[in-house]
Amino acid sequence: MAAVDLTPRTPKKAYGGDGGAYYEWSPADLPMLSVASIGAAKLSLAAGGLSLPSYSDSAKVAYVLQGAGTCGLVLPEATKEKVVAVKEGDALALPFGAVTWWHNGPAAQADLTVLFLGDTSKGHKRGQFTNFQLTGSAGIFTGLSTEFVSRAWDLPEPDAARLVSSQPASGIVKLPASAAALPAPSPQDRAGVALNCLEAPLDVDIPGGGRVVVLNTANLPLVREVGLGADLVRIDAHSMCSPGFSCDSAYQVTYIVRGSGRVQVVGPDGRRVLETRIEGGSLFIVPRFHVVSKIADASGMEWFSIITTPNPVFSHLAGKTSVWKAISPEVLQASFNTTPEMEKLFRSKRLDSEIFFAPPSSN
DSSP states (O other): OOOOOOOOBOOEEEEEETTEEEEEOOTTTOTHHHHHTEEEEEEEEOTTEEEEEEEESSEEEEEEEEOEEEEEEEOTTOSSOEEEEEETTEEEEEOTTOEEEEEOOTTOSSOEEEEEEEEOTTSSBTTBOOEEESSSTTOGGGSSOHHHHHHHHTOOHHHHHHHHHSOOOOSEEEOOTTSOOOOOOOHHHHTTTEEETTTSOOSEEETTTEEEEEEOTTTOTTHHHHTOEEEEEEEOTTOEEEEEEETTSOOEEEEEEEEEEEEEEEOGGGOEEEEEEEETTOEEEEOTTOEEEEEEEEEEEEEEEEESSSSOOEEESSBTTSHHHHSOHHHHHHHHTOOHHHHHHHHHSSSSOBSEEOOOOOO
8 A cells, every 4th residue: 555644633622511521533534534434433421411322334343442421322224212321431333323422520520532543434524424413403303394394394394493503512512500301321331332341351461561441342232233343442551562463354443542652553665654642642553464563651652543344353463473483493583594593592582572562570
């Protein structure tokens, strides 16, 4: 592929008000979004904020970065909404046609912040979500004539016109204290819809190195409909994430939740296509089959990623599960054009470490 700028970027505000704001990453700033047909956005709701009901042209994974609140979800062909309590660490799979609303309680001490990552290959714009609001000044019913709305809802035309025009805001509102209480979340509605990545069983746990929770069709079946896999990775201070690549032609889309560190990405012909520092709030995309590795700063580093396949497979190039451990000694020696002694030294390292490597001992 031609050289594309892989520099990590932060989002820009698209719209908002007293109730909160919606931010998005643009393909103009992050060209890999268009190349990979990936959309990325972030919703931040203040106390009392409500993101009005909408649907999108793209299947998505939502990840709660901060706070706690409520998500209303109407799946395609469903006759009843699911009302789900959400909190930091929750991941939700949102298939095509799902209508959602989000609310941060009036007494909330923190904003409710939600990250959205998804596939825009079937959307209106490659690399950017298009959301369709059901109400408000930009709601779809403002585009229909009063006659059509009246016929659709079986309302007198004056009532239809009044109902459509009664919400002057667009996208996000702040509910007044006098507003009727929104429906309470149901534990039954949460089943199969959300998975808390901070509480789920760890798929990888390397003491002093890092931890991983993988989101796939086994622990969140709706992932199959979305067509995306995801994971939450947390590495400790100065730890390293092994160089590796997705071996099933998938893109890796990574949002840094907190902490900071360094990242390197290597592409064809051994060319380093990215070397930079990454910090909380930034997002970058690793092209298909490219090798990526990260090293955390003293603060450690946490990131949430989607992979453009529901059950991703990775190959690592260091550690006990490395492809080098599987290759015969003679081939390794010939490939590196090295001595038997160096081959034995190379093979003797990282016998117990996999994926994450703790910093070297100072002793």
